[in-house]
Amino acid sequence: MEFSRETSAGFLANHMARLFERGLARRIAPLGLAPAQFMTLLELWREDGLTQRDLVARLDVEQATMANTLSRMERDGLILRRPDEQDRRARRIYLTDRARQLQAPATQAAAAQNGQALADLTPEETALFNDLMRRVIAQMQQAE
């Protein structure tokens, strides 16, 4: 049984994800955004005023990871963190105007990266590919 980069789904996934992230990073850097910030904004554009706990659940990262990402976003003027009125442990997260204005250009940049990555695939293959990824993700999540 030979184990190599070319035949291991885990390595292919890692390599592919690094290429996606590199490409996205380059495309959104001019907007002053980093990949994890964009991922977080994607949720906040959909629904403002979430708590850190909400974001952790939706994005499937550890709480400490999200805390640090949010600190950088606050530092960069993308979000405000205001105390929750009911629960004084929690802080609700609100977008700044700057963050709202970045929605269109940032999602365009991400779409362009996806488009480039998938340029060689037919629409059917793309749909199949996404579906397979979702199934593999679900399988690993369930196994945890």
Place this chain on the structure above:
Amino acid sequence: MEFSRETSAGFLANHMARLFERGLARRIAPLGLAPAQFMTLLELWREDGLTQRDLVARLDVEQATMANTLSRMERDGLILRRPDEQDRRARRIYLTDRARQLQAPATQAAAAQNGQALADLTPEETALFNDLMRRVIAQMQQAE
């Protein structure tokens, strides 16, 4: 045009790769290995005495990333770095006995992670999936 985690290949790839890496990290931690170290060992098990430059080319990471990974591996007693005889700028990388002994258990751990992740896919789907990933990787590499 709706852009969301569920429909973006980039996000799916990122999420999937994080799950793969988490799983692998847990499985090889008892061996005293971290994911990037394992990835590097995979090349060195195949061919010993490579230079940093060789590894950078084969694993598609930046030179600085590899330099740091190799430093940690040296610190952990996995490799030795000896000066090249011809080119005094370069240092060749050699496995220690400890690293050689880890080949079987570490590759087993990685295979188990792959197996778990792909448990829901038929062999045909797995082959197709890997093939699609290779095509997407090739496309992004060519676009760089």
Place this chain on the structure above:
DNA sequence: TGCACTTCAATAGCACGCTATGCAATGCTA
């Protein structure tokens, strides 16, 4: 021969993933 260019590697500094801890606030239960 000498000087510029390239190449190999190390380092600094940052983003972002993780685990492990700790603190304050909240909730539950005896």
Place this chain on the structure above:
DNA sequence: TAGCATTGCATAGCGTGCTATTGAAGTGCA
């Protein structure tokens, strides 16, 4: 209601990715 467990978040410390910079060594050409 007092005490304990749980929850929300921050922080420390580390691995691994990146870019940018530097120094030393090799290469090549006027």
